[in-house]
Amino acid sequence: MCTGKVETAQASGSGKGTEGWFKLEKLSVTYDCSYHTSMPQAINVELFSETEGPSARVAVELAPTSAMELVRAILASLAKAGLDPGEVALGVTAPL
């Protein structure tokens, strides 16, 4: 599969890559060819810094069910912290 379908967004926070921590700038999510997993395609989540180059990247390749678990866990975590996901999305409540 090579769908080329990509969702991107700005990201703020830090990621730990192969050369240590770096400042995040963007994130992307694709359902496309995976690199490592045995699944022919996966939900590929990338958190990266364009400024620091291709190696400044945190990557996971997830089965769709795991991707949904990640979404659920993030939303649950925000709720437990008393943060409204809608407000966070609008930047009204900054989680960081």
Place this chain on the structure above:
Amino acid sequence: MQQKYTTNMYEGMFAETVTIRGYGDEMINAYFARPVGPGPFPGVVLIHHAPGWDELYREFTRRFAQHGYLAMSPNFYFRAGHGAPEDVAATVRSAGGLPDDQVIGDAVGAATSLRSLPQSNGKVGGFGTCSGGRHVYLVACRTKALDAIVDCWGGRVVMTPQELNPKMPVAPIEYTKDLACPVLGLFGKDDQSPSPEQVTKQEEELKKYGKSYEFHMYEGAGHGFFYYDRAAYRQEQAVDGWKKVFAFFEKNLGTEGPRQEA
């Protein structure tokens, strides 16, 4: 050709990273492997898959050289920066892929470079898998740089209007009437991109314009069944597929000069 190899023959190759002139006259790097000897040899431009300019593609390049081809695998992700191949590939994927025009320019640059070599027989084929299958089809339709192409499971040759974007403004299938050389297509029946229905559509278009083509749809195989480093690998189908690739190129590009006896 390897199938004619006997154990008393001399065999050797050179393989190294070179630079070539690509799209917009920019210099990009490429992996180049060639048999030892004056030739003349046919050439093959390899267009790597979406997961990047990786070890697998350098191995594919050497495989073509071992079979008597001047084989060149340009780094189509050169402009995305440098790092581990999967990191560079992720950068390109996050950016929504490569612009079609850029890939075409780089591939034409590689074909020109191969033809300029004194040991070239003047013929150059194209080989691509995954997004590279789509790209090689585009190059063969929009230029006359290639004398035969192998499209291995190229997805998004057939595209919906919603899938078109400034980087990929026209679905490759729309250019089929301009296809300038014979095409061999290898596909897996379990693939979703391209799906068997999309492959049928592509085939109908080739038929409609009277193009020379040979399509094979493998049972029990999906996307990337040549990739022995992935779960998608299908041994029987891959062995047969490679045989078809070499037979097709031999027919359309010619063969190397006589080998030296030991």
